[in-house]
Amino acid sequence: MFDLETILTAIAPEVLLAAAGLLGVTIGAFLGDRFNGLSFKFGALVLFAAAALAGYHWEGGRAFDGLVETSSYANFAKVVSFVSGGIALLMAEGFLRRHETLRYEYSLLIIFAALGMGMILSSANFMTLYLGVETLSLSSYVLASFHRDSPRSSEAGLKYFVLGALASGLLLYGMSLVYGFSGSTSYEIVAEAEPTMGLLFGMVLMITGLAFKVSAAPMHVWTPDVYEGSPSPVVAFFATAPKMASMVVFAIVLYTAFPQVTAFENWQVIVGIIAAASMIVGAFGALPQTNLKRLLGYSSIANMGYALVAVAAGVQYGAGSLLIFMTAYVIASLGLFGGVLSMRREGGMVEDINELAGLVRRQPGLASALTLLLVSVSGFPLAFGFLGKLAVIQAGVSSGMWPLVIILVLSSVIAMYYYLRIVKIMWFDEQAEDFEPVDGWVTTTVYISALVSVALLIFVAPFSELAETVAAGLIS
Amino acid sequence: MDFPILSAVTFLPLAGAILILLIKALTGAQIRADGTEDDRVMYAGLLFSVATFIVSIVMFLSFDLNGTGYQLVEEVDWFSGIKYKMGIDGMSLLLILLTTLLTPIALIASIGSINKRLTEYVVSFLVLETFMIGVFCALDLVVFYVFFEAGLIPMFIIIGVWGGIDRIYASFKFFLYTLLGSLFMLAAVVYMYLTAGTSDVVQLEQYAFDPGAQTWLWLAFFASFAVKLPMWPVHTWLPDAHVQAPTAGSVILAGILLKMGGYGFLRFSLPMFPDASVMFQPFVFTISVIAIVYASLVAWRQTDMKKLIAYSSVAHMGFVTLGIFSFTEIGVQGAVFQMLSHGLISGALFLIVGVVYDRMHTRDISAYGGLVHRMPVYATLFMLFTMANVGLPGTSGFVGEILTMVGAFQANTWAAAGAALGVIFSAVYMLTLYRRTVFGEITNPELENIQDVNTKELICLIPLAIGTILLGILPNLIFDITRESSLHALAQVAGG
Numbered sequence: 001m002f003d004l005e006t007i008l009t010a011i012a013p014e015v016l017l018a019a020a021g022l023l024g025v026t027i028g029a030f031l032g033d034r035f036n037g038l039s040f041k042f043g044a045l046v047l048f049a050a051a052a053l054a055g056y057h058w059e060g061g062r063a064f065d066g067l068v069e070t071s072s073y074a075n076f077a078k079v080v081s082f083v084s085g086g087i088a089l090l091m092a093e094g095f096l097r098r099h100e101t102l103r104y105e106y107s108l109l110i111i112f113a114a115l116g117m118g119m120i121l122s123s124a125n126f127m128t129l130y131l132g133v134e135t136l137s138l139s140s141y142v143l144a145s146f147h148r149d150s151p152r153s154s155e156a157g158l159k160y161f162v163l164g165a166l167a168s169g170l171l172l173y174g175m176s177l178v179y180g181f182s183g184s185t186s187y188e189i190v191a192e193a194e195p196t197m198g199l200l201f202g203m204v205l206m207i208t209g210l211a212f213k214v215s216a217a218p219m220h221v222w223t224p225d226v227y228e229g230s231p232s233p234v235v236a237f238f239a240t241a242p243k244m245a246s247m248v249v250f251a252i253v254l255y256t257a258f259p260q261v262t263a264f265e266n267w268q269v270i271v272g273i274i275a276a277a278s279m280i281v282g283a284f285g286a287l288p289q290t291n292l293k294r295l296l297g298y299s300s301i302a303n304m305g306y307a308l309v310a311v312a313a314g315v316q317y318g319a320g321s322l323l324i325f326m327t328a329y330v331i332a333s334l335g336l337f338g339g340v341l342s343m344r345r346e347g348g349m350v351e352d353i354n355e356l357a358g359l360v361r362r363q364p365g366l367a368s369a370l371t372l373l374l375v376s377v378s379g380f381p382l383a384f385g386f387l388g389k390l391a392v393i394q395a396g397v398s399s400g401m402w403p404l405v406i407i408l409v410l411s412s413v414i415a416m417y418y419y420l421r422i423v424k425i426m427w428f429d430e431q432a433e434d435f436e437p438v439d440g441w442v443t444t445t446v447y448i449s450a451l452v453s454v455a456l457l458i459f460v461a462p463f464s465e466l467a468e469t470v471a472a473g474l475i476s
Numbered sequence: 477m478d479f480p481i482l483s484a485v486t487f488l489p490l491a492g493a494i495l496i497l498l499i500k501a502l503t504g505a506q507i508r509a510d511g512t513e514d515d516r517v518m519y520a521g522l523l524f525s526v527a528t529f530i531v532s533i534v535m536f537l538s539f540d541l542n543g544t545g546y547q548l549v550e551e552v553d554w555f556s557g558i559k560y561k562m563g564i565d566g567m568s569l570l571l572i573l574l575t576t577l578l579t580p581i582a583l584i585a586s587i588g589s590i591n592k593r594l595t596e597y598v599v600s601f602l603v604l605e606t607f608m609i610g611v612f613c614a615l616d617l618v619v620f621y622v623f624f625e626a627g628l629i630p631m632f633i634i635i636g637v638w639g640g641i642d643r644i645y646a647s648f649k650f651f652l653y654t655l656l657g658s659l660f661m662l663a664a665v666v667y668m669y670l671t672a673g674t675s676d677v678v679q680l681e682q683y684a685f686d687p688g689a690q691t692w693l694w695l696a697f698f699a700s701f702a703v704k705l706p707m708w709p710v711h712t713w714l715p716d717a718h719v720q721a722p723t724a725g726s727v728i729l730a731g732i733l734l735k736m737g738g739y740g741f742l743r744f745s746l747p748m749f750p751d752a753s754v755m756f757q758p759f760v761f762t763i764s765v766i767a768i769v770y771a772s773l774v775a776w777r778q779t780d781m782k783k784l785i786a787y788s789s790v791a792h793m794g795f796v797t798l799g800i801f802s803f804t805e806i807g808v809q810g811a812v813f814q815m816l817s818h819g820l821i822s823g824a825l826f827l828i829v830g831v832v833y834d835r836m837h838t839r840d841i842s843a844y845g846g847l848v849h850r851m852p853v854y855a856t857l858f859m860l861f862t863m864a865n866v867g868l869p870g871t872s873g874f875v876g877e878i879l880t881m882v883g884a885f886q887a888n889t890w891a892a893a894g895a896a897l898g899v900i901f902s903a904v905y906m907l908t909l910y911r912r913t914v915f916g917e918i919t920n921p922e923l924e925n926i927q928d929v930n931t932k933e934l935i936c937l938i939p940l941a942i943g944t945i946l947l948g949i950l951p952n953l954i955f956d957i958t959r960e961s962s963l964h965a966l967a968q969v970a971g972g
Binding site: 386394 | 621622633651652655
């Protein structure tokens with residue numbers, strides 16, 4: 001059964017990404033260095049087009065005998081992932097140009113990473129899932145060490161690779177156990193399978209592998225190092241698009257392959273523990289950090305913990321909340337990493353948070369935007385992040401997970417401390433030197449994401465309705 | 477739909493703040509070489525806060541004093557059944573007027589004494605004003621929460637940028653303390669929204685939560701309001717915040733932010749969790765009396781003028797909780813009155829301290845003495861507010877204290893007796909403060925040439941003095957307006 005129409009409704013964005021990636025490789029082979037600058041526009045265009053295609057085929061579909069199945073829920077995540085990936089790519093150009101590493105391979109790797117994200121989001125079978133995860137991961141390893149002459153970047157890439165390979169191994173081993181005890185790799189059939197100890201084992205191993213991909217504790221240890229070592233635009237990418245995709249896939253796999261109506265409800269406890277551990281590690285780990293990228297790494301661990309509260313709440317209560325929370329997080333993160341990319345002095349990039357001292361005196365616009373974004377990512381009222389956190393608390397309360405809600409509240413207060421510390425440095429401290437001007441994409445991203453964060457706080461209704469609708473589609 | 481006057485009052489200061497920022501950005505106003513700024517921005521901010529005050533007067537005039545329930549209600553859908561809903565009753569009406577009155581006064585008091593980063597200063601105050609008014613207007617729990625929390629950011633900046641030596645510590649402590657309490661309230665709000673299916677205050681008042689849930693919800697709300705009020709033993713952020721905050725920041729903090737706690741009890745805790753409120757009455761009484769006695773004693777031993785007044789605020793807020801949890805009409809009326817009166821008096825006292833601080837740059841009581849010889853007008857005004865704070869008949873302080881105590885007496889004699897002790901102590905510490913700073917001979921040679929209050933300071937203090945005396949002589953002005961809302965707050969408790 002090879003029906004192009006069906007295939008396209010299910011995976012049109014992936015078809016586009018794969019074709020464009022291969023086309024890019026070909027163009028690159030002919031044009032060489034002349035393609036370097038252009039490739040970034042090309043890549044961003046491809047990603048935005050892929051997002052548009054995901055929006056066009058919103059209802060999704062099923063293809064390849066159930067190897068892939070795209071829901072509107074997955075398409076929601078695809079749109080956010082592809083758009084944020086495209087923006088991260090546009091922000092990268094100026095940085096790479098200044099570091100003389102502006103090479104077209106960068107954009108192609110992002111395109112392939114996006115292909116991986118699309119594949120996992122459309123997966124309905126462990127085989128597709130694994131292929132997608134590896135496509136995404138392998139591209140990410142190379143991106144992490146993209147500054148190959150820099151020891152830090154190489155170290156980041158190596159660490160990411162070794163630990164990532166271990167996680168992939170765990171994931172694969174879990175899948176093989178599940179396959180062995182259920183006789184299938186299809187989500188549908190696994191969902192119906194008789195729960196046995198072996199199956200449970202497989203599921204736990206899979207959760208462990210997926211937890212690594214979303215950098216949830218205790219599989220988080222790579223995150224701060226990779227965030228600190230990798231080139232900043234790469235981190236801007238890591239923190240947004242793949243996080244969105246992996247977290248939503250985490251939810252989709254648990255919801256569809258191990259639905260709670262069967263005897264697999266146990267995962268709720270496991271995910272709950274991972275969530276609690278992530279919130280605590282993220283909150284306390286960030287306290288002593290002075291490197292902004294590292295701090296944001298811990299912040300992302302904490303935020304993944306909040307997201308996992310929504311995942312653990314189950315499909316009925318948590319699915320919609322997860323989308324709202326993750327979107328808010330992605331929007332704020334894009335802006336914050338735009339802030340990281342703006343921290344440039346003569347002689348190169350600076351990353352220490354104290355370099356932001358007194359920023360409000362010289363660049364009040366940038367400082368105010370960053371303050372708003374920090375407010376948003378901390379879940380404080382005044383920005384969209386608040387509604388994300390509200391949604392997560394709602395998921396936690398409605399599924400009756402009070403201990404998690406209390407841990408969430410306490411860790412939010414602790415986390416607030418380090419966000420406030422950055423606000424304090426920007427607003428209270430004596431000013432440091434000015435930053436050199438950066439290219440327009442970065443500045444625009446910072447301002448737009450701050451504006452969008454505020455605008456979505458007020459005009460959230462259509463957005464939250466959409467999230468709830470697609471989440472409801474996941475249940476039936 | 478009528479003109480949305482409440483939204484207009486609420487968002488006018490914010491619009492002003494945005495306008496000021498835009499003008500600043502467009503004209504590229506320069507910072508002078510010595511770091512000072514053009515102080516026209518201060519007048520621009522003043523203009524907006526006075527305009528807000530005028531609009532709030534219009535709001536007052538369009539409010540039907542004989543009406544019942546919430547008035548001037550505005551409703552717009554926000555998301556998932558949560559509405560942007562605003563509306564006021566007598567109690568919130570007066571608290572809004574207090575806010576719109578104190579903000580321009582705070583800004584006037586800052587002219588001349590604040591001379592760095594003026595734009596940010598003015599913008600912070602205007603933004604803060606929006607959030608404070610929003611708190612008193614909000615009739616949806618989520619909207620209330622947003623305003624309630626959002627005010628922390630500008631206050632954090634006000635303390636942290638223009639504060640004293642330990643301003644960073646004080647601003648963090650203020651922020652994190654309050655946030656911790658509030659987040660528990662947020663979890664409770666979410667639970668109420670999910671259980672009752674609405675976050676509309678009017679509907680939630682009708683909804684009967686089962687007693688077990690009420691206990692937890694009450695505690696979660698209490699965590700937030702007790703920190704804000706503040707009640708003993710979670711009051712410790714207040715002295716730090718007050719001492720470090722600039723004068724205008726202290727005025728707003730004591731005058732309005734503290735009132736949000738008492739307002740929250742009356743608006744949410746009593747009507748929505750009547751059973752739990754009754755159950756926790758002895759608990760609240762106990763810590764209120766401890767607060768009154770303990771804070772008064774601590775105030776007595778202070779050497780820093782602002783710290784003394786800060787502790788006196790803790791004691792006076794103890795009367796508010798005592799009155800509220802007496803569940804009698806007279807007690808609740810007294811509590812609302814006490815909140816308004818304390819807003820005027822404590823605001824004035826912080827301004828009084830600010831006057832000499834601007835001249836001497838110290839708040840140490842022992843650095844002063846004999847001010848009456850050089851500053852007779854100042855000494856008179858100081859005397860008035862000292863007496864008001866002590867609760868001298870004829871001033872507004874008296875009415876609030878006596879009524880809350882009468883209310884408490886009906887509920888629990890011992891609590892009233894304990895509170896009465898506090899009244900005596902308040903005389904002790906306030907008169908000690910007054911004697912040591914104003915009376916006696918001038919011992920500090922630097923005081924020889926100190927100037928009496930100037931016009932600017934008089935403009936700030938006179939309205940507060942008039943208010944204090946007027947409310948003291950004609951308390952019915954207030955009671956007529958707040959009676960309806962006091963009875964409303966009590967309806968569920970008394971009925972259940």
